Amino acid sequence: MKIKNNILETIGNTPMIRLNRVAKDFPCTVVAKVDYFNPGNSIKDRMALKMVEVAEQEGRLKPGGTIIEGTSGNTGMGLALAACIKGYKCIFVTTDKQSKEKADILKAVGAEVIVCPTNVMPDDPRSYYSVAKRLSQEIPNSCYMNQYDNLANRQAHYESTGPEIWEQTDGKITHLVCTAGTGGTITGTAMFLKEKNPNIQVWAIDVYGSLLTHYYQTGEVDMSYVHPYISEGFGEDFVPKNYDMRFIDHFEQVTDKDGAIMARRLAKEEGLFCGYSAGSCFQGLMQLKHKLKKDDLVVCIFHDHGSRYVGKIYNDQWMMERGFLEVKTCKDIINARAHKKLISVTPNQTVAEAVALMEKYDIEHIPVMENNKIVGAISEGGLFIKMFSNPEIKTQAISHVLEPAFPIVDMATPVEKLGSLINKTNGAVLACDEKGDYHIITKYDVLQSLGR
Structure with a gap:
């Protein structure tokens, strides 16, 4: 019977999946090693x-002991x-920039979680390393455990991730693309693959704000390149010992956005509900696709599952607050109309005058203003009902047929919320607007905007 003895036996042997829509403009085949199929939903289960x-073998971890680690969650x-x-x-x-979901999941499996500030130096006593x-x-x-300097990290990928990729591609892989964090995944996998074929190109994807790219290019640890970034799970403000830069051929940086x-x-077009690093990994490859040829076979490593990020990158509000999500707003609708002047009436004007304006400008709704106040x-609908029951109302002042004022919204309000x-x-x-001028937005405006 094919029965696993425990959950640990399900680690590894994750699928390789061809990327179709997002890679349609590539000259070659691009596939993803999707490691969220591991039981803990990330590649980190391996290491x-x-x-x-290894800690057990070396006697550093004894029965009944406590495992301590600084981790972004996976x-x-x-x-x-x-x-x-x-x-x-x-x-x-862990750090306070990591998603709440990660901490909650760790607590669910019995761990104690301590949150530390992100924006401190590694040797600061408040840092999660310290x-x-x-x-x-x-x-x-x-x-x-110290995953950053513990060479068992990269050894795990030398023994499992590398061999799996080689076997799954029949040894035809030409490029390995992977985000760079602790260095274990990219270095260990690259060590195995380059033993098989030293011509395989290994491309590391980094984030702006990390010092790894500059270190790779110069061999210098220059902290002036370090600044806060939002991306999770990769990029570093120091160089972990798991790195051996001889096995990496290029570093490419991508933005948080x-x-x-x-x-x-990836989620919408490929059905791959991945984490932040997967999006960054493929984005980095997109920036490098001009280097690829027809017969290349590119393998991207997608580290973890999107469930870790439902409150962040998969949350529209979170994305909008950081300017990451391109959404149409009231300001976009108004700008598209070239700031046409608002048609309004005063309470003292007659109903007939209002009807004439509706006919002239082909509009159905008019705000009533007095001393530049709404x-x-x-x-049109409200006037039709009133005039049908009392034709003489045309000569009366608008104040007699006044309807509630239209709601006033912020210029930055997303169109979808209207x-x-x-x-x-x-x-x-x-x-x-910022000048104090009012602009009207109708259902017709919204439909036109969404249709563009």
């Missing part, structure tokens, strides 16, 4: 188990799975 096994999940099966406790130290080291010194019978947008494209509104505001009660909305 987490290996680090535990390594912690792999370690937690190993701890569940092997009977260890776990304490994980806190993890301190805890390992203070807690009896504990083992600090481009990586996030590409992750959403005091109400009139609509649907709940423009309805039978409110036939339009108003937006006020």
Whole structure:
């Protein structure tokens, strides 16, 4: 019977999937090694188990011991799975830029999670590196895994990820593309593949704000290249010992925005619900596709699952707040009309005058203003009902047929949100620009905008 003895036996042997739509303009075949099929939903399961096994062999991790690690979440999940099966406790130290989902998942599998500030230097006592080291010194019978400098990290990928990719591509792989974080995945995989074929190109994808690219190019650790970034799971502000730059042929940097947008494209166009690093990995490849030839076979490593990021890159509001999501707003609608002057009436004008304006400008809704203030509104539909029951109303002042004022919205309001505001009660909305001028937006305006 094909029955696994425990969850750890399901790690590895993840599928290779051809990228069709997002790679349609590439001259060659592009495939993804989708490692969110691991039980902990990330490639980190491989190295987490290996680090535990090596620590056991070396006597650093003893029965009943406590595993301590600084992690962005995925390594912690792999370690937690190993701890569940092997009977260890776990304490994980992470940063405040990591998604809440990651911390919640770690807690769900029994780990204790400590959150530290992101924007401090690695040797700062508040950094998650420093806190993890301190805890390992203070807690009896504990083992600090240190995925950054623990060479069991890259050994795991030399023993599993590399051989799997070689076998799955029948040895025809020409390029390996992978985001660069601890260095374990890209270095270990590259070491194996280049043993098989030294001509295989290994491209590391980095993020702006990380020092890895500059270090690769110059051999210098220059902290002036380090600045805060939003991308998760890759990029570093120091050089982990898992790196051996001899096995990497190129470093390419991508922006936080481009990586996030590409992750959403992978989900919508390929059905691959991946994490931030996968989007960044493929975005980096997009920036390098001019280097590819017809017969190339490119393998991208997609590290983890999108469930870790539902509150971030897959959340429209989060994306909009950071300017990552291209959405149409009230301002876009108004700009497309070349700032046409608002047609309005005063309460003292007659209904007949309002009807004449509606006919002249082919409009259905007019705001009523007094001393440049909105005091109400009139609509073609409302006037029709009133005039049908009382034809003499045409000579009366608009103040006698006043309807509630249209809602006033911010110029930055997304067009999609206007649907709940423009309805039978409110036939339009108003937006006020920086000059204090009002602009009307109707259902017709919204439909036109969404259709563009």
